Amino acid sequence: MALVEFAHLNGITATRMLKRKEQKSLGQFMTPPDAARYMAKRCLPSERLPIVRILDPAAGCGILTAAVVECLLNQTGLPEQIHVMLYEVDERLIPTLRKLAERIRRSARKQGVTVKISIRNCDFLLSPVATMRQPIADIIIANPPYFKLNATDPRALAHAYAVYGQPNIYGLFMAVCAGLLAPSGRWCFITPRSWTNGLYFAAMRRHLFCWLHIDAIHIFESRRDHFTNAEILQEAMITWATAQAQPNAEVIVSSSEGSHDLAQSRLLRLPLNQVIGQDDEQMIALPVDTSILGSAQWNAVLSTYGLKVSTGPVVAFRARQHILKAASTNSVPLLWMQHINHMRISWPINKKREHISSNGETAWMLVPNKNLVVMRRFSPKEDSRRITAAPYLAGTLPATALGLENHTNYIYRPGGELSDEEAKGLAAFLNSHIVDKYFQTSAGNTQVNATDLRKLPLPPLDLLVDIGRAVPVGASLAVIDSVVDSILDARQLQCTATAN
Numbered sequence: 001m002a003l004v005e006f007a008h009l010n011g012i013t014a015t016r017m018l019k020r021k022e023q024k025s026l027g028q029f030m031t032p033p034d035a036a037r038y039m040a041k042r043c044l045p046s047e048r049l050p051i052v053r054i055l056d057p058a059a060g061c062g063i064l065t066a067a068v069v070e071c072l073l074n075q076t077g078l079p080e081q082i083h084v085m086l087y088e089v090d091e092r093l094i095p096t097l098r099k100l101a102e103r104i105r106r107s108a109r110k111q112g113v114t115v116k117i118s119i120r121n122c123d124f125l126l127s128p129v130a131t132m133r134q135p136i137a138d139i140i141i142a143n144p145p146y147f148k149l150n151a152t153d154p155r156a157l158a159h160a161y162a163v164y165g166q167p168n169i170y171g172l173f174m175a176v177c178a179g180l181l182a183p184s185g186r187w188c189f190i191t192p193r194s195w196t197n198g199l200y201f202a203a204m205r206r207h208l209f210c211w212l213h214i215d216a217i218h219i220f221e222s223r224r225d226h227f228t229n230a231e232i233l234q235e236a237m238i239t240w241a242t243a244q245a246q247p248n249a250e251v252i253v254s255s256s257e258g259s260h261d262l263a264q265s266r267l268l269r270l271p272l273n274q275v276i277g278q279d280d281e282q283m284i285a286l287p288v289d290t291s292i293l294g295s296a297q298w299n300a301v302l303s304t305y306g307l308k309v310s311t312g313p314v315v316a317f318r319a320r321q322h323i324l325k326a327a328s329t330n331s332v333p334l335l336w337m338q339h340i341n342h343m344r345i346s347w348p349i350n351k352k353r354e355h356i357s358s359n360g361e362t363a364w365m366l367v368p369n370k371n372l373v374v375m376r377r378f379s380p381k382e383d384s385r386r387i388t389a390a391p392y393l394a395g396t397l398p399a400t401a402l403g404l405e406n407h408t409n410y411i412y413r414p415g416g417e418l419s420d421e422e423a424k425g426l427a428a429f430l431n432s433h434i435v436d437k438y439f440q441t442s443a444g445n446t447q448v449n450a451t452d453l454r455k456l457p458l459p460p461l462d463l464l465v466d467i468g469r470a471v472p473v474g475a476s477l478a479v480i481d482s483v484v485d486s487i488l489d490a491r492q493l494q495c496t497a498t499a500n
């Protein structure tokens, strides 16, 4: 049996004895064999080294190391020695790692390669290797645990250089490992995508890009598929990078639905400066699947149509004294994100404090009762779509103004008004599967912020209006998708026919 399958089967046996809650608390979700091999293939050093040093800092049952060793033993020009360092905090997995180590040594010996393996049962982030930050590896490969850490956690304090706000443990693994590679060493991580944007990861990104140059990125488009047996909802990505090399002019970006179709991955080559932001935050802009918006070649964004997007101005804890449980003579409706559904606003729902006083102190935080598109700023993980948007048509709620709570975004036309069709068409387009796919591929987490919305490519305004005419308020997602598809496809066909 190949080393990867050996590690995988042992991993299945070992994780069966773990309770679901424990598995979550230690982030114990194992990499499937296809993904492990896909990661390892691009990890090999570009030049043959007599001794190759591998670090697997969150080893689990060792499948990633098994995949790297397998690749090293399959290449022409074998190394003389392989040195492996495995870190695993859960002592119950150590016997499985020992079994794998024995198997690796035997396989390598048959090919005349000596393998030295050290297995450390401790917290990698607090280990001397992590805190001393000396180059100790030629290949670092990891599927680190994912969970939030308290900012006062000793691991966050030990690596404060990569922390801003509340850190996620996986970001610390990424940052620490970036500093442990020898020059030209290879670094490969499978992680959620949230590190690519967002302020919380800015310090970590700056640290990472000081040490590494990104070579390639793989995006898993499905929310579920890449981890067999594990219900991880957050989208994942693989990143490959090289230490202290000349930056590449291009980054290879591939994508697949999950791990089952990795062999059919779609590939793009993109200029580095288009992928990594050139400003201080160094956000990564993951590209849109070319088959979705790229082929439509839309150049318009909200500002092209004189539209603006803003975040709901009512910050509940600051406006506490103005927010009311029941309507009063001078109150107006306060919309929270719970009031917003796909294509429909439901207010009141008798759940929250749904009214806000309209007075001199709150006037600045109220918006005129005009046509708007309102959106939730966060989509629950279990939601089928990233964006939940609804048209708000002037006068639907009886008041002169509206309160919009801070977990909402809203689109409006400053100095003018959105027509009913524009508001409905834009809301339908934002709810559609096309935009969902765009944000799944391009935004890193379940939050769609105003900056993301400002960059969203939009179809021509007349098509949005056509969509708005055809989609009723309250339409289901199935109806929205079919209307949006048929109107956009019809235009695409017209363009093709004209071009021919």
Ligand SMILES: C[S@@+](CC[C@H](N)C(=O)[O-])C[C@H]1O[C@@H](n2cnc3c(N)ncnc32)[C@H](O)[C@@H]1O
Binding pocket: 026, 027, 028, 029, 030, 031, 057, 058, 059, 060, 061, 062, 063, 064, 087, 088, 089, 090, 093, 122, 123, 124, 125, 142, 143, 144, 145, 146
């Ligand atoms: C997401 S799993 C991945 C395991 C394996 N590398 C794979 O790809 O299948 C992360 C592993 O890291 C271990 N772990 C969690 N926190 C750790 C820490 N601070 N130091 C070392 N290992 C840790 C967990 O017990 C778990 O086995």
